[in-house]
Amino acid sequence: MEFQKELIKLTQAFATKEEAIRYCGQQLFQAGHVNEAYIEAMVQRNDELSVYMGNFIAIPHGTDAAKKEVLSSAITIVQVPAGVNFGTEDDPKVATVLFGIAGLGDDHLEIIQKISIFCADVDNVVKLADASSADEVVALLNSVD
Template sequence: MEIQKNLIQLGQSFKTKEEAITFCGEQLVSGGYVTPDYVPAMLERNSELSVYMGNFIAIPHGTDAAKKEVLKTGITIVQVPRGVNFGDEEAPKIATVLFGIAGVGSEHLDLIQKISIFCADVDNVVKLADATTADEIADLLNSVEV
């Protein structure tokens, strides 16, 4: 999957996970990957099962019922230097890199798998979190065919 540099957002800050998920969804909408109805399905998906994956990453995506809202497969990468909590006060789950995804058919599973493999190495997550340009992030991810 080709990483679109216009869908890479650096240095973002969010007060809540809902705000972060909505931002990811809006990026996918503006890129022409999903309809606006996909965004609430991303929030619903997280309420059903957290999109936090560990190693400081979250992968917001919609519910199965929202598949009809996906126009084409896409991914947005959002860097959150101060992190956003996908857990709660007692058990924080801080994400510093968000991968908002939408996949046609089962392509979202392929995206999740590739992102998870890349981010299983926390050094890769640190590189993404420390990147200062969209080119750096795109080069890192394109080098592993995410």
């Protein structure tokens, strides 16, 4: 799957995890990849099971029931230098890179697998968090086969 540079957002900041998840959904919606209802399904999905994956990344995506709201597969990559807490005050789980995903069929599984392999090395996450251009983000992610 190709990464779309217009869906790569650098140096964003969010007060809450819900605001961050909604932002990811809004990017996918505005680019025409999902219906607006998918945004709520992304928030609902995190309420059911945290989308925080460890190593400073979160992968917001919709519920299984919301698959019908996906028009085409896409991923938005959002850099959050100051981080956003997906945990609690007592047990913070800070994400500095968000991968908002919409996948047709089983496309999302391939996307999540590629992200997981890349982000298993925390040094790669740091490189993504420090990237200064969409081109740099794409080059980093495409370095994984």
